[in-house]
Amino acid sequence: MIKLEHVSKSYSAGIPALNDVSLNIEEGEFVFIVGDSGSGKSTLIKLLLKELEPTEGTITINGQKLNKIRRRQTPKFRRKIGVVFQDFRLLKDRNIYDNVAFAQKVIGESTRSIKKNVPLMLSMVGLAAKYRSYPKQLSGGEQQRVAIARALINKPKILLADEPTGNLDNNNAWEIMKLMEEINNNGTTVVVVTHNLEIVKAMNKRVITMQKGVIVDDSDTASSIVTGDNAISRSLTERDVLKREGDYDYED
Numbered sequence: 001m002i003k004l005e006h007v008s009k010s011y012s013a014g015i016p017a018l019n020d021v022s023l024n025i026e027e028g029e030f031v032f033i034v035g036d037s038g039s040g041k042s043t044l045i046k047l048l049l050k051e052l053e054p055t056e057g058t059i060t061i062n063g064q065k066l067n068k069i070r071r072r073q074t075p076k077f078r079r080k081i082g083v084v085f086q087d088f089r090l091l092k093d094r095n096i097y098d099n100v101a102f103a104q105k106v107i108g109e110s111t112r113s114i115k116k117n118v119p120l121m122l123s124m125v126g127l128a129a130k131y132r133s134y135p136k137q138l139s140g141g142e143q144q145r146v147a148i149a150r151a152l153i154n155k156p157k158i159l160l161a162d163e164p165t166g167n168l169d170n171n172n173a174w175e176i177m178k179l180m181e182e183i184n185n186n187g188t189t190v191v192v193v194t195h196n197l198e199i200v201k202a203m204n205k206r207v208i209t210m211q212k213g214v215i216v217d218d219s220d221t222a223s224s225i226v227t228g229d230n231a232i233s234r235s236l237t238e239r240d241v242l243k244r245e246g247d248y249d250y251e252d
């Protein structure tokens with residue numbers, strides 16, 4: 001699903017930010033990437049999103065070699081990956097329904113589908129009742145849930161999260177991690193960059209440790225590997241949601 005072969009990235013002369021990194025992440029895995037500040041974690045995420053090009057080596061995602069993707073095809077490629085950041089990056093002047101719906105509008109989804117999909121997704125992250133709220137009316141944990149809903153609404157096979165709990169207190173951090181675990185259990189491959197080693201230890205997943213641009217440890221726990229495609233919609237039917245949330249209409 002995600003394959004790096006001898007990937008290096010230098011921003012300038014001197015020590016490369018990534019130095020000959022080879023890595024394989026299989027479909028359905030949940031992987032933490034940890035390491036000191038400056039060890040290359042964010043560089044790795046940016047390479048996976050094709051925001052940066054490697055200086056050397058090859059990256060393959062979903063069978064697609066990233067260096068073969070033309071510039072005008074890049075947005076389409078990125079839409080296949082859900083991304084979540086530390087600072088949420090929500091649209092401040094839109095309510096949370098519109099924040100999530102926006103991602104569907106961008107790919108040309110019909111209004112009818114959007115009206116069906118967005119409530120389901122908001123329900124999955126536990127925010128169906130707050131669909132009219134604006135980001136500033138939500139707690140940090142809730143805002144991150146909206147960001148996760150937005151990242152997943154187009155059913156990507158991969159979710160990348162760069163310090164998703166960095167701005168959250170411990171309880172909210174745990175809830176977000178548990179949500180990511182649920183998402184992974186439904187078949188999505190999840191890659192999480194974090195400094196929160198307490199959570200990493202407790203979650204018992206594969207942990208890749210980086211130091212000065214190289215992988216210094218990769219502890220694989222095979223029990224965390226789940227196979228299958230993205231199946232959020234399979235596990236959460238419309239009927240489930242109506243049962244859970246009560247039947248109510250969303251505005252246009």
Ligand SMILES: Nc1ncnc2c1ncn2[C@@H]1O[C@H](COP(=O)(O)OP(=O)(O)OP(=O)(O)O)[C@@H](O)[C@H]1O
Nearest residue numbers: 011012016017035036037038039040041042043044
């Ligand atoms: N745009 C850039 N230009 C030059 N050097 C950069 C740039 N971005 C990152 N670096 C350097 O590359 C190295 C790796 O940085 P990176 O941001 O990938 O680390 P990180 O592990 O994500 O750190 P943090 O945990 O602090 O976010 C660092 O030495 C950093 O200074």
